[in-house]
Amino acid sequence: MRIKKKLFLYVFFSFIVLSCFGQDIHFSQFYNSPLILNPALTGRITGEWRLTNQYRNQWMSLPQPFRTITAGFDKLFYNNNDIIGAGIYIINDRSGSVCLNVNKIYLSGAYNKYLYDYNISGGIQIGYVNKSIDFNSLSFPSQYDHSIGDFNQQIYNNEPGNLNQISYLDVNTGFVGNTTFNGKKIEAGMAFYHINFPKESFTANNDRLPMRTVFHSSAVIDIGTEWFIKPQVMSMFQKKANDLILGSDVGIKIADGPYRLNRIFAGNYFRDGFSRNSESYIFSLGLAWQRVQLGLSYDFSFNVVKPEAGSKGSFEISLIYTSFSTVPQKITIPCNQY
Numbered sequence: 001m002r003i004k005k006k007l008f009l010y011v012f013f014s015f016i017v018l019s020c021f022g023q024d025i026h027f028s029q030f031y032n033s034p035l036i037l038n039p040a041l042t043g044r045i046t047g048e049w050r051l052t053n054q055y056r057n058q059w060m061s062l063p064q065p066f067r068t069i070t071a072g073f074d075k076l077f078y079n080n081n082d083i084i085g086a087g088i089y090i091i092n093d094r095s096g097s098v099c100l101n102v103n104k105i106y107l108s109g110a111y112n113k114y115l116y117d118y119n120i121s122g123g124i125q126i127g128y129v130n131k132s133i134d135f136n137s138l139s140f141p142s143q144y145d146h147s148i149g150d151f152n153q154q155i156y157n158n159e160p161g162n163l164n165q166i167s168y169l170d171v172n173t174g175f176v177g178n179t180t181f182n183g184k185k186i187e188a189g190m191a192f193y194h195i196n197f198p199k200e201s202f203t204a205n206n207d208r209l210p211m212r213t214v215f216h217s218s219a220v221i222d223i224g225t226e227w228f229i230k231p232q233v234m235s236m237f238q239k240k241a242n243d244l245i246l247g248s249d250v251g252i253k254i255a256d257g258p259y260r261l262n263r264i265f266a267g268n269y270f271r272d273g274f275s276r277n278s279e280s281y282i283f284s285l286g287l288a289w290q291r292v293q294l295g296l297s298y299d300f301s302f303n304v305v306k307p308e309a310g311s312k313g314s315f316e317i318s319l320i321y322t323s324f325s326t327v328p329q330k331i332t333i334p335c336n337q338y
Helices: 002-019
Strands: 049-058 066-079 082-095 100-115 118-132 165-181 184-193 212-223 227-238 241-253 261-272 278-289 292-301 314-322
Touching: 082 118, 100 165, 227 261, 241 278, 261 292
Parallel strands: none
Antiparallel strands: 049 066, 049 314, 066 082, 082 100, 100 118, 118 165, 165 184, 184 212, 212 227, 227 241, 241 261, 261 278, 278 292, 292 314
């Protein structure tokens, strides 16, 4: 059993190391990480500025789960009737027992243009990425010691020329448009990541990071004066890796709720990988009060990494703070009556 477990971990984590070049970090609550979802969402705020924070813990039954943390800040600047958005976000991702550590920092900018009943924006991001790995935490086939029936990391692994750390510049871009149709707020966007195809390899190979394409769309539909539904969908393509998340939130608006609550909402989402079987069901819950929004979600995985990960999925939490707007919504000009 011990040998089988070791072999499984070796095969699994070797796969992760190889496939990390073809798959990017992603969140189930993609709609709560705007700067990561699309550079064009920079500065699309109901206030003056916004702080975002998100944490994801994946495959929790593994000895060391996969963990991702991100934080972002963006602010809008007015240019006549248009808006310029500027922001920054950072990501730290740690991939289980292989000690693959990823740090990213991006500067993000966008220009929002109002055209009749449409708001269209384009954005760009430029970032610095650093990845490091501890090869001493891995076991390779050449390190299997038949005399003890186990892996022996004191034996040379026959993997020459590997780098423990790599860095590169990364460029992303995207477009978003939204409008109001029959009282429904509709938004759709498209983003392209790694458009400069940066070199990414821990070996001497000239491996290039493939471009990732993202499509996303959402709508806010009011049901009466209190209830609303918000269907959302996000689809990603990166070489042979695919990801689709679709579902909807259902919520209630609270005019004078306890503790100044503004909204309570819950969502059901489904993730699928197109070329493989269904992956997970996502349940989410959210609260909004004043300028703060809290989101919680859990992925119930159907077919991931068994038996090591078992049926346990992924937990995610998001926190967003949006400042008040200093722009008056209504202007009253007193005048004398004659």
